[in-house]
Amino acid sequence: MTSIPTRKDILSASKIIEPYVHRTPVLSSENLNHLLDCQLFFKCENLQKAGAFKSRGAVNAVFTMDADLMKNGVATHSSGNHAAALSRAAKLRGIKAHIVMPENSSAVKIEAVKHYGGNITFCKSNLASREETLKLVLKHTNATEVHPYNNPTIISGQATAAKELCEDSGAFDIIMAPVGGGGLLSGTALAVNYFSPKTIVIAAEPEQADDAYQSFYQKKFIPSLNPDTIADGLRTSLGSLTFPIIQKYVNDIVTVSEVAIIRAMKLIWERMKIIVEPSSAVPLAAILENKFEYKNKKIGIIISGGNVDLDNLPW
Amino acid sequence: MTSIPTRKDILSASKIIEPYVHRTPVLSSENLNHLLDCQLFFKCENLQKAGAFKSRGAVNAVFTMDADLMKNGVATHSSGNHAAALSRAAKLRGIKAHIVMPENSSAVKIEAVKHYGGNITFCKSNLASREETLKLVLKHTNATEVHPYNNPTIISGQATAAKELCEDSGAFDIIMAPVGGGGLLSGTALAVNYFSPKTIVIAAEPEQADDAYQSFYQKKFIPSLNPDTIADGLRTSLGSLTFPIIQKYVNDIVTVSEVAIIRAMKLIWERMKIIVEPSSAVPLAAILENKFEYKNKKIGIIISGGNVDLDNLPW
Numbered sequence: 001m002t003s004i005p006t007r008k009d010i011l012s013a014s015k016i017i018e019p020y021v022h023r024t025p026v027l028s029s030e031n032l033n034h035l036l037d038c039q040l041f042f043k044c045e046n047l048q049k050a051g052a053f054k055s056r057g058a059v060n061a062v063f064t065m066d067a068d069l070m071k072n073g074v075a076t077h078s079s080g081n082h083a084a085a086l087s088r089a090a091k092l093r094g095i096k097a098h099i100v101m102p103e104n105s106s107a108v109k110i111e112a113v114k115h116y117g118g119n120i121t122f123c124k125s126n127l128a129s130r131e132e133t134l135k136l137v138l139k140h141t142n143a144t145e146v147h148p149y150n151n152p153t154i155i156s157g158q159a160t161a162a163k164e165l166c167e168d169s170g171a172f173d174i175i176m177a178p179v180g181g182g183g184l185l186s187g188t189a190l191a192v193n194y195f196s197p198k199t200i201v202i203a204a205e206p207e208q209a210d211d212a213y214q215s216f217y218q219k220k221f222i223p224s225l226n227p228d229t230i231a232d233g234l235r236t237s238l239g240s241l242t243f244p245i246i247q248k249y250v251n252d253i254v255t256v257s258e259v260a261i262i263r264a265m266k267l268i269w270e271r272m273k274i275i276v277e278p279s280s281a282v283p284l285a286a287i288l289e290n291k292f293e294y295k296n297k298k299i300g301i302i303i304s305g306g307n308v309d310l311d312n313l314p315w
Numbered sequence: 316m317t318s319i320p321t322r323k324d325i326l327s328a329s330k331i332i333e334p335y336v337h338r339t340p341v342l343s344s345e346n347l348n349h350l351l352d353c354q355l356f357f358k359c360e361n362l363q364k365a366g367a368f369k370s371r372g373a374v375n376a377v378f379t380m381d382a383d384l385m386k387n388g389v390a391t392h393s394s395g396n397h398a399a400a401l402s403r404a405a406k407l408r409g410i411k412a413h414i415v416m417p418e419n420s421s422a423v424k425i426e427a428v429k430h431y432g433g434n435i436t437f438c439k440s441n442l443a444s445r446e447e448t449l450k451l452v453l454k455h456t457n458a459t460e461v462h463p464y465n466n467p468t469i470i471s472g473q474a475t476a477a478k479e480l481c482e483d484s485g486a487f488d489i490i491m492a493p494v495g496g497g498g499l500l501s502g503t504a505l506a507v508n509y510f511s512p513k514t515i516v517i518a519a520e521p522e523q524a525d526d527a528y529q530s531f532y533q534k535k536f537i538p539s540l541n542p543d544t545i546a547d548g549l550r551t552s553l554g555s556l557t558f559p560i561i562q563k564y565v566n567d568i569v570t571v572s573e574v575a576i577i578r579a580m581k582l583i584w585e586r587m588k589i590i591v592e593p594s595s596a597v598p599l600a601a602i603l604e605n606k607f608e609y610k611n612k613k614i615g616i617i618i619s620g621g622n623v624d625l626d627n628l629p630w
Contacts, residue, residue, distance in 0.1 A: 025340040027362060031430065046588045047342060115346065266625060273361045273621030275588040306588035310581060315626065 004245055005156040005187070007194040010163060013060040013156040020059045020092055021049050024161070026169045026300075032271045036287060039298045041172070042268075043165040046276050046306025050112065052233075053161050053184055053304055054085035054148070060157030061146045062089040070095050075143040077123070077130040079105040080233055081305050082148035087118030098143050100134045102126075108309055149183030150239030159187030165300045166196040173297040176283035178304055179203040179212040179253065180234035182242030188302060189249035199300075200251045204286040206231050207255040212238055216246065216253045230314055231261055233279035233304060254292055260285035262314045268303075275306045278314070319560055320471040320502070322509040325478060328375045328471040335374045335407055336364050339476070341484045341615075347586045351602060354613045356487070357583075358480040361591050361621025365427065367548075368476050368499055368619055369400035369463070375472030376461045377404040385410050390458040392438070392445040394420040395548060396620050397463035402433030413458050415449045417441075423624055464498025465554030474502030480615045481511040488612040491598035493619055494518040494527040494568065495549035497557030503617060504564035514615075515566045519601040521546050522570040527553055531561065531568045545629055546576055548594035548619060569607055575600035577629045583618075590621045593629070 005013075024044045033039050045053035062074060073096030076086050083099045090097035099118040101110065102125035113120055123133035138145060147154065161184070162175060175192050179185040189201045205212050209227030221243055227235040238246065246253075256264075265281035267288075268274065280303045287294050320328075339359045348354050360368035377389060388411030391401055398414045405412035414433040416425065417440035428435055438448035453460060462469065476499070477490055490507050494500040504516045520527050524542030536558055542550040553561065561568075571579075580596035582603075583589065595618045602609050 025342075027340075030364065049345065051588055269590055269625055273366055273590040275584055275590060310584055310628075311630065313625075313628075 003152055003241060005152050005159065005190055009152070009156040010159045010191055010194060014160045014163060016063050017056055017059045017157060017160060021055050022047060023164055024048050026165060027272055027274065029271045032267070038287070038294050038296060041165070041169045041300045042272060043161055043300060043302045044274060045161055046274060046280060046303050050081065050084045050088050050116070051305055051307045052081035052085065053158055053302065054081040055088065056160050057154035057157030057183060058082065058085035058089040058146070059092070061151060061153040062086070062093050062095070064153050065144065069144045072142040072144070073098060074146045075134060075137050075141065076100070076146050076148060077134045078148055080109060081307060083109065083118060084112040084116055086146055087113050087116035091117045096143065098137050098141055100130055100137055102130065106309060108307065147239070149181035150241045152241065154183050155187045155190070155242065155245070157187070158184045159191040161302055162188040162191035163195050165302070166191070166199070169300065171298070172196065172199045172300045174200045174202055174294070175300040176202050176204060176286070177302040178231070178234055178279050178282040179205045180279065181236040182212060182238045182246055184302065184304060185250065186242040186245035189245060193249050201249065202292055203246070203250055203253045204283040205253060205255050206234055206261060206282060207257055209235050210255045212246065213253045213255050215243060216250070219247070230258055231279040231282055233277065234282065252292060254286045256282055256285035256289055256291065260289045264288055266315055274303070275308060276303050277305050277308045280304045280306070318467055318556060320467050320474060320505055324467070324471045325474045325506055325509060329475045329478060331378050332371055332374045332472060332475060336370050337362060338479055339363050341480060342587055342589065344586045347582070353602070353609050353611060356480070356484045356615045357587060358476055358615060358617050359589060360476055361589060361595060361618050365396065365399045365403050365431070366620055366622045367396035367400065368473055368617065369396040370403065371475050372469035372472030372498060373397065373400035373404040373461070374407070376466060376468040377401070377408050377410070379468050380459065384459045387457040387459070388413060389461045390449060390452050390456065391415070391461050391463060392449045393463055395424060396622060398424065398433065399427035399431055401461055402428050402431035406432045411458065413452050413456050415445055415452055417445065421624060423622065462554070464496035465556045467556065469498050470502045470505070470557065470560070472502070473499045474506040476617055477503040477506035478510050480617070481506070481514070484615065486613065487511065487514045487615045489515045489517055489609070490615040490617070491517050491519060491601070492617040493546070493549055493594050493597040494520045494561070495594065496551040497527060497553045497561055499617060499619060500565065501557040501560035504560060508564050516564065517607055518561070518565055518568045519598040520568060520570050521549055521576060521597060522572055524550050525570045527561065528568045528570050530558060531565070534562070545573055546594040546597055548592065549597065567607060569601045571597055571600035571604050571606065575604045579603055581630055590623060591618050592620050592623045595619045595621070
């Protein structure tokens with residue numbers, strides 16, 4: 001596989017992951033369409049295994065890995081959905097998953113990793129401690145690192161969500177995804193480029209974690225410094241692999257306020273009757289804040305995940 | 316159409332409603348299956364148009380009605396999902412819907428009826444006032460009453476959910492539905508009898524609104540007196556048409572506590588990532604309370620609806 005996943009890589013990922021993940025439904029609401037004066041189709045990765053699109057990339061990465069590389073298991077640092085998804089994928093292939101998690105990770109997420117048999121090492125809640133602890137874990141275990149987004153097999157896996165969306169509900173004017181580290185967005189942009197090239201790709205990002213927006217428009221990598229957003233899946237910086245794909249294949253990145261994210265999240269819960277995490281609501285927030293020409297357009301939105309603490313809702 | 320819907324009536328309803336309702340997805344969670352040691356398949360009528368299975372029956376009733384009968388519109392009394400579903404169906408056929416609603420109906424439900432163009436008359440919040448007000452409305456408008464459940468075209472419409480569930484995820488040991496007035500349950504039992512006759516039908520009902528349970532086991536109609544349950548869709552009594560169908564075609568009715576309903580509701584939200592109203596959680600509550608032999612069984616559950624007030628959750 002070359003660095004930038006090809007059409008063939010994505011087709012191959014689709015086949016590899018098929019027995020292990022859901023082909024998630026695409027849902028729409030006439031009520032919401034009426035309210036917003038456009039046609040919205042939500043690709044529901046919140047209904048994916050382990051509650052997020054991350055299961056796609058993790059399964060593809062683990063199941064395409066050479067036997068020799070994987071014999072000592074896989075490892076990553078993550079406080080979120082990638083941790084559970086990688087643990088699940090490793091369990092499916094019968095290998096170990098070593099997960100470095102910040103000690104203040106939510107109980108729900110720690111529980112999910114344990115449920116899938118992940119071997120947790122706790123660290124301090126900062127990037128330096130995460131990376132240092134992961135280095136130690138890799139040294140002790142000889143496991144292979146599976147980065148949450150800066151990895152071509154991960155990107156190919158995430159790309160399958162947009163591919164399915166195009167196949168199932170076709171001919172979109174626009175497809176939207178949220179952007180954090182850029183794994184989902186770069187996969188989405190590649191899938192659209194290969195399988196629906198007339199469709200425009202627009203990413204949405206919290207104003208308070210706008211590294212992708214800044215990097216995209218300043219045309220140089222700008223890291224995420226002190227991101228402060230409720231969209232906890234979008235606090236990470238772009239990667240050296242995801243950034244150039246995004247620069248080349250994404251048409252626009254727009255930013256949204258925290259208030260709009262919460263409003264969009266509640267609107268999806270109310271009208272679509274599905275549980276989405278704040279990160280998933282960021283594209284709809286861009287519509288609510290009128291950040292691009294959406295009226296009368298047919299728009300596909302990738303709902304990234306649904307892992308939230310029901311005892312701690314933002315309204 | 317005879318009083319008890321036939322196989323042909325249900326097949327006909329499927330065709331009639333097809334352009335106007337969603338074929339809702341069937342979802343499952345390996346996590347939940349693992350936890351409960353059985354295989355659960357949820358037929359997601361919370362993702363149905365207007366947020367509940369009621370859209371099926373309402374569309375079938377309105378679209379099978381003679382032109383002469385419907386020329387002055389349709390009418391019903393309802394504080395809940397039938398009101399919105401009937402308003403929507405009437406709008407689709409280009410006729411008026413007159414809805415009698417208790418003055419203390421939730422703002423969300425009043426809004427939904429208005430959204431679909433229903434013409435609301437408010438009444439006091441008791442059955443006598445509802446029926447009296449509906450009589451007056453019928454007299455003034457010459458509209459045709461569409462009862463929420465004691466009506467064969469309504470029952471045939473509701474039956475299509477279980478028919479689709481059997482078609483899509485087939486060969487169930489057990490299919491479960493909640494029971495209120497019995498429209499969904501009698502339709503479900505008939506569909507299973509015609510299309511999957513080896514499958515057992517088990518209904519679940521709140522202990523604090525157990526008129527169906529009492530009627531079923533005492534073999535005589537016992538009305539719902541002062542029902543006090545969070546499952547607001549299940550407070551009504553069985554009807555003269557639904558009760559005999561349930562007596563003949565349902566295998567068992569079990570009752571559940573309020574605590575179990577809330578626990579089951581939260582479990583569905585957390586694990587399935589979908590919004591369900593308390594009534595929808597009643598069958599899962601029966602599994603949590605171990606009310607029948609469910610271990611290692613393949614069980615289909617009809618999720619009835621997803622209309623809840625997100626600012627007023629029971630946990």
